[in-house]
Amino acid sequence: MKKVIAFIPNLLTLCNLLCGCAAVAALFLRVDFYLAFWLVIAAAVFDFFDGFAARMLHVSSPIGKELDSLADMVSFGVVPAVVVFIMLSGGSVDGFPAWLAYAGFLIAAFSALRLAKFNIDERQHEEFRGLPTPACTLFFAALPMLGWEWVWHPAVLLALTVVFSALLVCDMPMFSLKFKTFGLEKNKLRYVFILLSVIFIVWLRLAAPAMIILAYIVISTGRALLCRKCVKG
Numbered sequence: 001m002k003k004v005i006a007f008i009p010n011l012l013t014l015c016n017l018l019c020g021c022a023a024v025a026a027l028f029l030r031v032d033f034y035l036a037f038w039l040v041i042a043a044a045v046f047d048f049f050d051g052f053a054a055r056m057l058h059v060s061s062p063i064g065k066e067l068d069s070l071a072d073m074v075s076f077g078v079v080p081a082v083v084v085f086i087m088l089s090g091g092s093v094d095g096f097p098a099w100l101a102y103a104g105f106l107i108a109a110f111s112a113l114r115l116a117k118f119n120i121d122e123r124q125h126e127e128f129r130g131l132p133t134p135a136c137t138l139f140f141a142a143l144p145m146l147g148w149e150w151v152w153h154p155a156v157l158l159a160l161t162v163v164f165s166a167l168l169v170c171d172m173p174m175f176s177l178k179f180k181t182f183g184l185e186k187n188k189l190r191y192v193f194i195l196l197s198v199i200f201i202v203w204l205r206l207a208a209p210a211m212i213i214l215a216y217i218v219i220s221t222g223r224a225l226l227c228r229k230c231v232k233g
Contacts, residue, residue, distance in 0.1 A: 006059040012050035013064065013071050019043035020075025023141075027082045033144040036079065037206065040141040043075035044134050069115045076133035077111030080140035080164075087144065088157050096154035103161055107136065110165040117169065128174040131167040135213050139164070142209035167217065173227075174220035193219055 023039035026032040050068060054060045084104030111133050123129055140160075143151055150156060175189055184191065196215050200208040 005057055006061075008057060009050045009054035009059060009064055010067055012046050012053055013067050016043045016046035016050065016068075016075055017071035019046065020071065020079055023075070023079045024082055027079075027086050031086055033083070033086075033141075034206075036083065037141045037145060040075065040079060040137055043079075044138065047072065047075070047134060065119065069119055072115055072133055073108075073112055076137040077108045077115070080111070080137045081105045081108035083140045083143070084157055084161055087152055088154055090152075096158075100154060100158065103158055106161055106165050107140070107168075110168045111136065114168040126178070127176050130170045130172060131164065131174060131217065133168065135216060136164050136168060138209040139213040142207050142213075145207035146204070146210055147207070172220065172224050174216070175223060189219065189223065 019039045019042045023036040026035040054064055081104050085101050088101035088104055114133055197212045200211045
């Protein structure tokens with residue numbers, strides 16, 4: 001019985017991995033951004049609950065940590081890269097050759113580097129250093145849902161690929177949504193972010209994650225710059 005209980009977090013991690021594999025299949029075989037989006041959401045839910053279950057059941061293990069990174073590499077590394085690849089694969093547009101679609105896989109490469117750094121970086125218990133891979137994936141999974149033609153332009157997609165690849169491995173502190181207390185004083189930033197997220201969900205529905213992640217990046221960047229000025233002052 002103890003072995004069964006101990007395997008529950010790993011089972012949830014494997015569900016995360018299977019959702020990522022299914023999302024890749026949906027994109028390559030059917031170009032189904034809608035299904036891939038929901039599979040990414042499911043993967044993110046499993047990714048949250050595997051760690052939660054490990055803490056609740058007191059069964060954290062080194063193999064669970066490694067398995068989590070391997071699953072995340074597929075669901076939150078390969079999937080966003082495939083989304084960009086598919087979006088860029090429409091052929092030559094305004095002088096952009098079709099082979100540039102392969103640039104989308106830069107996201108997979110930088111996601112791998114991000115996950116490797118995360119595993120050995122002891123500073124990321126209270127906040128993140130660089131953009132978390134699930135956030136990157138949620139952005140790109142929701143991007144086709146926006147319905148804005150200009151986001152499909154190769155120049156825009158390539159620029160987003162470069163920017164998000166850099167954000168994955170940068171050293172900028174980015175706040176987490178972990179609440180130690182629920183008081184307003186210490187959680188103003190989190191409550192502002194949650195309020196903005198609700199507004200985006202009501203406004204954009206399925207496309208909301210794209211704007212939510214942009215808001216997260218902007219708020220984190222502003223916070224980092226403000227903290228740096230305070231330190232210098």
